[in-house]
Amino acid sequence: MERRWFMEPVILLIDDSENDSMLLDYAFKKAGLAHPLRVVRDGVDAISYLLGRGAFSDRVEYPLPDILLIDLNMPRLNGLELLAWLKTQPDLQHLTVVVLTGSARKEEINIAYQMGAKSYLVKPSQSQTMQRLIDSFFQYWVVHNHPPDPAPSADLPPESARTLGRNSLESRQMI
Secondary structure, X not given: OOOOOOOOOOEEEEOOOHHHHHHHHHHHHHHOOOOOEEEEOOHHHHHHHHHOOHHXXXXXXXXXXXXXXXXXXXXXXXXXXXXXXXXXXXXXXXXXXXXXXXXXXHHHHXXXXXXXXXXXXXXXXXXXXXXXXXXXXXXXXXXXXXXXXXXXXXXXXXXXXXXXXXHHHHHHHHO
8 A cells, every 4th residue: 555645635626527527537646646536517516515515515525625626617607706706705715726727818817816826727638748737736736735724823813923923933043
């Protein structure tokens, strides 16, 4: 059995293309994730999943994700509309949101970042290039990145935040 030295994240893919979903699932498995993707087909289902409503109410079966991979071009509620909704959800601000879409339009890229995306990736057309992209994604976001806890530090009382900052500064000075 392969030994894992990182905690495997829950990744929610929001993409209406079944082919892209299967290709991405395979690429993440090949990169090293045992249970790579949870998939919903549009922004409406993503909201239900994130809120734990309806068919997604069982949090054991549908755990809150750590990373969202969002396609922009989807029916019912597209990726930019979903990003706008996410901005209004303080309990979900800790999520790592990455756009993974077929569009390289500068206007969409700029809007996605303004709406809170942490990264914007364009889906390559060749499967080998897709595998390299997912390998890089895996190394950065899963292996090396240190995400915040679900309870944001902004909830700390001001005195606690000052103490944390002071302790951090003191520990750096001791080095």
